[in-house]
Amino acid sequence: MDFGFTAEDRAFREEVRAWLSEHVAGAQERRTWERTLGKAGWIGLGWAEGGYGNRSATLTQQVVWAEEYARCGAPPRSGHIGENLLGPTLLAHGTDEQKARFLPPIAVGEELWCQGYSEPGAGSDLAGVRTKADLGSDGTYRVTGQKIWTSLAREADWCFVLARTDPDSTRHHGLTFLLVPMDQPGRIEVRPIRQMTGTSDFNEVFFDGAHARVEHVVGGEGAGWTVAMGLLGFERGVSTLAQQIGFAQELGRVVEAAVRSGAVGDPVVRERLVRQWAELRVMRWNALRTLGRGGDAGAPSAAKLLWGGWHQRLGELAMQVRGAAAGVGPVQWSPSAPYELDEAQHLFLFSRADTIYGGSDQIQRTIIAERVLGLPREPKGVV
Incomplete structure (x- = not known):
């Protein structure tokens, strides 16, 4: 397939730009903004054929929407995980009943989701999951364990959880993909994680016998690994192109800083900017x-x-072009914010994690070596 933009796509881009220019300036708190997007039909583009989404949009038009959303500086999406991760996963692996129950509320911005994958000791090595789910006689699972680095857990209505339903299983066997409601006081606790940026974008989530209904198992009991791997593939889909728009904006600001500081006159810095x-x-x-x-x-x-x-190197470059000034900035002393970072400092500190979260570089190289190049599998348990 020759991936290009047609005249229809260009007309669609103009429609998107016009709508965003009219509504972004008045965007309110994040959940209200999700409802605004849903009411206008911008969530679940491409789901319409199954009757679950809003607008019918081609793949290229979905790219157009993602790019223009990022380009206009619209607010961060609270519905990203439900729309771009769980939605495609349910379309691929869910039952008709699951699709009918969960996709429409995502499409109108009414229900928000978070992801229960990583655990202490089972982050990039996802097959080491220890959270367990026991099926009771009443047809309800009791989920017990801990998840970590859970984005949007404090806002989410639901969490999709990878848990071990076979107590005698190991590694990727015996795992199940469960849909768990977050409103379970006493059974689910969310604790924010303070990062070195001073913000709390991630959370720890503790499950203490949290309930999940048997009809909310996606793909069947024991098939969680297959479903989870499929979801991780969706994580790198259309949204990566929107991410790159944000990267381009950050790079532009780094170039502007290099011009202001005079660092652009250094041929080494100039070469790094061009390479980026x-x-x-x-x-x-x-x-x-x-x-x-x-x-x-x-x-x-x-x-x-x-x-x-790439993003990690951009953070380093953002510091280099500012010289000594990169180490100082506005100070705001308070118990909740012991310091305040400017945009470039936040970029540098946050991007240190880019080669770890979402699967570390080591894990990605192993996947490419074993599953693409066909190299011998890495020995397990060798010290």
């Missing part, structure tokens, strides 16, 4: 090519390797 620009263009065309071909084995891992390292 060129690598970003390569990432864009590679993402478009991959989408156009319907996805390649190993493509999600290759994309993660590319953008994780």
Whole structure:
């Protein structure tokens, strides 16, 4: 498939720009904004054929929407995990009843989701999950365990949880993909994690006998690994192109800072700026090519390797072009915010995690080696 934009796509882009220019300035708190998007039909583009979404949109038009949303500086999405991760997963693996129950509330911005994958000791090595789910005689699972690095857990209505339903299983066997309601006082506790940026974008989630209904198992009991891996593939889909728009905006601000500080006169700095620009263009065309071909084995891992390292190097460059001034900034002393970072400092500190979260670089290289190149599997249990 030759992935390109047609005249219809360009007309769609103009429609998107017009709507965003009219509504973004008045965007309110995040849940209200999700409802605004849903009412206008912008959530679940492409779901309409199954009767679950709003607008019918081609793949290229979904790319257009994601790019224009990022380009206009619209608010961060609270519904991203439900729309871009759980939605496609249910369309691929869910029952008709599950699709009918969960997709429409996502499409109108009424229900928000979080992801219960990573655990202490089972982050990039997801097969080491220890959270367990026991099926009771009443047809209800009791989920017990801990998840970590859970984005939006404090806002979410539901969490999709990877749990071990076979107590005698090991590694990727015996895992089940469960849909768990978050409103269970006494059974679910959410604790914010304070990062070195001073913010709390992630959370710990503790499950103490939390209930999940048997009809909310996706893909069947014991098939959780297959469903979870499918979901991780969706995580690197159209949304990566919107992410690259944000990257381009950050790069532009780094270039402006280099001009203001005079660092652009340094040939080494200038070469690094040009390299960042060129690598970003390569990432864009590679993402478009991959989408156009319907996805390649190993493509999600290759994309993660590319953008994780690129963004981390951009954070380092943002500090370099400012020189000594990068180490100081406004100070705001309070118990909740012991310091305040400017945009470049936040970029540098946050991007240190880019090569870890979402699957570390080591894990991505192993996936590419074993599943794409066919190299011998890495020995397990060797010290």
